[in-house]
Amino acid sequence: MKLSEIIKTLEADLISTVDDFETDIESFCASDLMSDVLASVCFVGAKNAPPETITLADEPPIHTVRRLHRIGFNRFPVIDPKTKNLIGTIKKGGKRMKLRQIVEKLGLEVKTADEKLDTDVAGGYTSDLLSDVLANSRENDLWITLQIHPNIVAIACMKQLAGIVIINNKDPQEETLNLAREKGVPIMVSSMTAYQLSGRLHALGLSGNQNDAQEN
Amino acid sequence: MTLMEDLSLHILDIVENAVRAGGNNIKVNITEDRNADTMTVTIEDDGKGMDRQTLEKATDPFFTTTEGRQVGLGLSLLAQAAQQTGGSLEIDSKLAKGTKVSAVFNAGHPDMKPIGNLLDTISALTAANPRTRFVFDCKKGDYEYHFDSSKQD
Numbered sequence: 001m002k003l004s005e006i007i008k009t010l011e012a013d014l015i016s017t018v019d020d021f022e023t024d025i026e027s028f029c030a031s032d033l034m035s036d037v038l039a040s041v042c043f044v045g046a047k048n049a050p051p052e053t054i055t056l057a058d059e060p061p062i063h064t065v066r067r068l069h070r071i072g073f074n075r076f077p078v079i080d081p082k083t084k085n086l087i088g089t090i091k092k093g094g095k096r097m098k099l100r101q102i103v104e105k106l107g108l109e110v111k112t113a114d115e116k117l118d119t120d121v122a123g124g125y126t127s128d129l130l131s132d133v134l135a136n137s138r139e140n141d142l143w144i145t146l147q148i149h150p151n152i153v154a155i156a157c158m159k160q161l162a163g164i165v166i167i168n169n170k171d172p173q174e175e176t177l178n179l180a181r182e183k184g185v186p187i188m189v190s191s192m193t194a195y196q197l198s199g200r201l202h203a204l205g206l207s208g209n210q211n212d213a214q215e216n
Numbered sequence: 217m218t219l220m221e222d223l224s225l226h227i228l229d230i231v232e233n234a235v236r237a238g239g240n241n242i243k244v245n246i247t248e249d250r251n252a253d254t255m256t257v258t259i260e261d262d263g264k265g266m267d268r269q270t271l272e273k274a275t276d277p278f279f280t281t282t283e284g285r286q287v288g289l290g291l292s293l294l295a296q297a298a299q300q301t302g303g304s305l306e307i308d309s310k311l312a313k314g315t316k317v318s319a320v321f322n323a324g325h326p327d328m329k330p331i332g333n334l335l336d337t338i339s340a341l342t343a344a345n346p347r348t349r350f351v352f353d354c355k356k357g358d359y360e361y362h363f364d365s366s367k368q369d
Contacts, residue, residue: 149300151289179278183278
């Protein structure tokens with residue numbers, strides 16, 4: 001979301017040190033504790049804010065956070081204003097693409113949930129070990145794998161992945177496709193190998209950099 | 217979340233299901249059949265068992281009887297591990313009698329997972345569940361291992 005849109009929606013009195021009001025804002029941090037926040041796009045109510053942050057004045061952070069939640073930001077840190085304890089998570093702004101764009105650019109065949117092609121994709125995760133994906137993938141990652149068992153749908157749901165791309169033109173099991181349709185999980189097929197597909201996705205700008213996200 | 221690179225972690229997961237089913241005795245058996253080149257893993261308990269409806273859904277990754285979870289992956293992941301070697305999973309269960317999970321693997325298949333560290337699994341289980349009797353039997357070629365937690369003092 002653009003900074004200019006946020007300012008208008010929140011009707012905020014802005015004390016800003018940001019030059020570019022068309023900056024894409026990925027997340028907000030409601031914090032007065034600099035030490036708790038590693039790399040954030042914006043601060044709310046922060047003193048001594050670094051130059052690339054904005055401060056929304058005069059409103060208790062928790063109210064701002066609730067309003068942000070209502071306009072679509074659902075991953076942002078929340079600081080309890082009384083105790084100053086960090087009770088949420090931070091996400092640094094990173095490049096996102098719509099799943100639809102990725103499908104078009106990489107020539108993927110969409111098998112299920114084409115109503116979900118407007119999902120934002122934040123990065124990619126390439127692995128065939130389900131327990132590894134459970135442990136290390138992040139929300140809105142596009143999962144690249146050769147696994148076709150219905151379990152992949154469960155994992156995509158649990159981790160809220162943007163979708164699953166099956167490589168080497170493998171056919172997902174019928175049960176997998178049915179489950180994916182039922183749960184609204186996009187499954188796509190590519191003729192590329194995992195290596196080729198990962199490279200191409202990476203080249204589109206989705207670096208899948210672990211440092212982009214700090215998990216709680 | 218542990219990486220499930222070997223069978224001992226799958227076994228731990230299923231034995232934890234067995235513990236949750238109540239009951240007093242849990243038996244794990246791992247047997248290699250050299251002629252058929254298969255490995256069979258069975259986990260048997262005398263807990264509360266499952267009715268037919270529950271049994272039918274047991275390997276559904278979205279079915280769980282654990283409160284507060286939306287997925288129950290232990291059995292479906294074990295089933296997948298077996299199927300990937302061309303093997304299979306079967307579950308026998310009777311209400312109030314117990315459950316037996318049998319997974320057959322083709323041991324020579326390239327995607328066959330190694331057994332892993334059973335001793336770690338056994339220590340973890342016996343430490344966490346001192347009132348349950350665990351019996352582990354492992355037979356792989358000339359290697360035989362037998363453990364009975366009721367005989368420890």
